[in-house]
Amino acid sequence: MTRRLAALLALIGLVLVAGCVRVPTDGPIEESRSEGQPGTDPGIFIDPRPPQAGETRAEIVDHFFDAMQATPIQTGTAMEFLTKDAAAAWNPQLETITYDEAPVPAEAPGGAVTVRLTGADVLDERGAWQGALPPDRRSITFPMAMEDGEWRIDAAPDALIVPENWFETRYRQVSLYFFDPTASILAPEPVFVPRGEQLASTLTQALVMGPGEGLRRVVQSFVPSGLEVAVGVTVSDDGVADILLEGDAQLTAQTTELMMAQLAWTLRQDPAIESLRVSIGGVVVPLPGGVTSYRVDSGGEYDPAGFQSSPLLFGLRDGMVVSGDVTGLAAVTGPLGSRNLGIESIGVSLDAGTVAGIGAGGTSLLVGDLDSTGPDRVTTVVDGATALLRPSWDFAGRIWLVDQTAAGARVSYVQGNRIEEVRVPGLTGERVRSFLVSRDGTRLVAVVRRAGRDVLVVSRIQHTASGRGRVLGATSAVRIAAGGEGDMPIRAIAWSSPERVAMLVPVASTLTEVAHVSVDGSPAGPDITTAPIDAGLRWLAGSPDIDEPLYGLANGDLVNVSNQQRIEIDPGLAMLVYVG
Numbered sequence: 001m002t003r004r005l006a007a008l009l010a011l012i013g014l015v016l017v018a019g020c021v022r023v024p025t026d027g028p029i030e031e032s033r034s035e036g037q038p039g040t041d042p043g044i045f046i047d048p049r050p051p052q053a054g055e056t057r058a059e060i061v062d063h064f065f066d067a068m069q070a071t072p073i074q075t076g077t078a079m080e081f082l083t084k085d086a087a088a089a090w091n092p093q094l095e096t097i098t099y100d101e102a103p104v105p106a107e108a109p110g111g112a113v114t115v116r117l118t119g120a121d122v123l124d125e126r127g128a129w130q131g132a133l134p135p136d137r138r139s140i141t142f143p144m145a146m147e148d149g150e151w152r153i154d155a156a157p158d159a160l161i162v163p164e165n166w167f168e169t170r171y172r173q174v175s176l177y178f179f180d181p182t183a184s185i186l187a188p189e190p191v192f193v194p195r196g197e198q199l200a201s202t203l204t205q206a207l208v209m210g211p212g213e214g215l216r217r218v219v220q221s222f223v224p225s226g227l228e229v230a231v232g233v234t235v236s237d238d239g240v241a242d243i244l245l246e247g248d249a250q251l252t253a254q255t256t257e258l259m260m261a262q263l264a265w266t267l268r269q270d271p272a273i274e275s276l277r278v279s280i281g282g283v284v285v286p287l288p289g290g291v292t293s294y295r296v297d298s299g300g301e302y303d304p305a306g307f308q309s310s311p312l313l314f315g316l317r318d319g320m321v322v323s324g325d326v327t328g329l330a331a332v333t334g335p336l337g338s339r340n341l342g343i344e345s346i347g348v349s350l351d352a353g354t355v356a357g358i359g360a361g362g363t364s365l366l367v368g369d370l371d372s373t374g375p376d377r378v379t380t381v382v383d384g385a386t387a388l389l390r391p392s393w394d395f396a397g398r399i400w401l402v403d404q405t406a407a408g409a410r411v412s413y414v415q416g417n418r419i420e421e422v423r424v425p426g427l428t429g430e431r432v433r434s435f436l437v438s439r440d441g442t443r444l445v446a447v448v449r450r451a452g453r454d455v456l457v458v459s460r461i462q463h464t465a466s467g468r469g470r471v472l473g474a475t476s477a478v479r480i481a482a483g484g485e486g487d488m489p490i491r492a493i494a495w496s497s498p499e500r501v502a503m504l505v506p507v508a509s510t511l512t513e514v515a516h517v518s519v520d521g522s523p524a525g526p527d528i529t530t531a532p533i534d535a536g537l538r539w540l541a542g543s544p545d546i547d548e549p550l551y552g553l554a555n556g557d558l559v560n561v562s563n564q565q566r567i568e569i570d571p572g573l574a575m576l577v578y579v580g
Contacts, residue, residue: 060144267296336368386404
């Protein structure tokens with residue numbers, strides 16, 4: 001692992017970052033602007049000064065923090081503020097810590113220097129967001145020592161510690177693609193990587209590291225664990241990325257296909273790449289059909305949004321199911337389109353073949369075919385529940401349910417003839433208002449009422465590797481966002497991509513706002529929130545397929561959230577959803 005991290009840092013050090021940033025114009029940091037070359041982005045270079053003679057203990061620590069802001073990213077200058085032994089032991093690749101206010105070093109008794117970080121968050125070695133830095137780590141004590149007549153830091157945390165705004169201008173969020181435990185569908189894992197021309201190299205190195213330890217039984221990788229990136233990924237003029245790996249690997253035709261699918265979905269985020277060629281130990285990995293490279297638009301059958309999932313919209317009108325596109329919603333030909341069975345909410349299978357409806361005041365789950373080619377019957381799968389929320393489907397045909405009982409939420413799923421309860425720490429027994437399950441079956445997102453406020457939480461679902469993946473359990477639900485101040489609720493949630501959830505929050509009597517929240521809870525970009533929409537939206541219809549529009553539903557109006565275009569619809573339409 002250490003060699004991989006060192007390789008990743010070497011790749012990061014090649015990145016040239018564009019954009020104007022706020023940096024000091026005096027003190028130990030000097031900045032200069034690149035003249036640039038044709039076809040390259042000019043940028044600000046931050047060249048920190050090394051330690052100066054006679055600096056105090058506090059100044060050494062202060063300038064050590066400045067030195068970690070070097071651009072292009074490098075830690076060589078920062079190491080000069082450490083003693084020789086401390087520099088040899090320091091491993092800043094293990095974590096990245098961001099803070100929102102410049103720390104003020106204070107000299108402490110015994111010769112140490114202390115620093116208190118405010119608004120601090122942490123990322124792991126892969127760039128995966130871990131949330132707030134634990135309180136017991138926000139205060140850092142730096143032991144100091146005299147070396148060659150000058151003060152130096154004698155031990156430092158194994159982390160790159162940088163300002164939040166510095167990080168935001170130099171890193172971007174991307175996804176690494178791993179498989180679910182059954183190797184049936186890809187699941188994205190958001191990470192942050194440096195911006196710049198070395199995107200392909202950084203993505204490859206991060207993918208080779210594999211998923212984090214906390215994702216055991218949630219996702220798996222078919223990139224063999226014994227491999228390392230030999231050199232940076234090169235991309236030819238015709239868009240072929242050469243990935244040179246070294247190490248021992250036992251690959252079959254099947255595992256080769258799965259590995260290439262992971263690489264293709266991950267590296268397609270670099271627009272310069274059209275296909276991949278992988279070599280291990282200098283030998284090109286053979287591909288099915290005798291082709292020499294693997295196109296990055298291949299592997300569509302593993303799409304985390306569901307392979308060939310229906311793009312249609314589905315809704316309820318007068319208690320009956322309708323479907324179509326925004327220009328016309330017509331009753332489905334199956335039994336739920338011709339009989340008013342008191343359905344209150346629906347979820348539709350990814351192939352648009354079956355609908356699951358909540359009826360009888362939330363006490364029952366009814367399942368029936370959407371068209372008339374199947375049996376003309378509706379099956380009551382669950383009866384005697386308390387208050388079932390809208391159901392959710394995943395790729396394996398599981399219907400996920402949350403029943404809001406007197407003792408709090410009860411989570412379960414229906415698969416075939418089985419109904420299984422799943423305990424979700426932080427969700428089971430809580431007051432749950434709405435929920436979603438990702439189509440890849442690895443995430444459960446829910447709105448929970450806590451301390452008089454709606455919060456958005458996420459849990460990871462664990463499965464076996466056999467068959468369609470028996471559910472083993474779930475991780476503790478962690479908060480990723482909150483609703484408005486005071487009593488402003490989260491009125492609705494929907495997928496807006498495989499890695500983001502749209503959440504509808506009222507901001508005034510007729511104004512509503514849609515925020516796009518990363519599933520890891522990180523600040524994932526500048527376009528997180530849309531402009532307020534002047535309509536009393538009460539429902540969201542969204543899909544993880546980014547090609548499908550996100551719609552907001554109001555009485556008599558359907559609003560395209562991205563451009564606020566309004567489409568007049570039947571005011572009797574009670575809800576609208578995509579499959580899933």
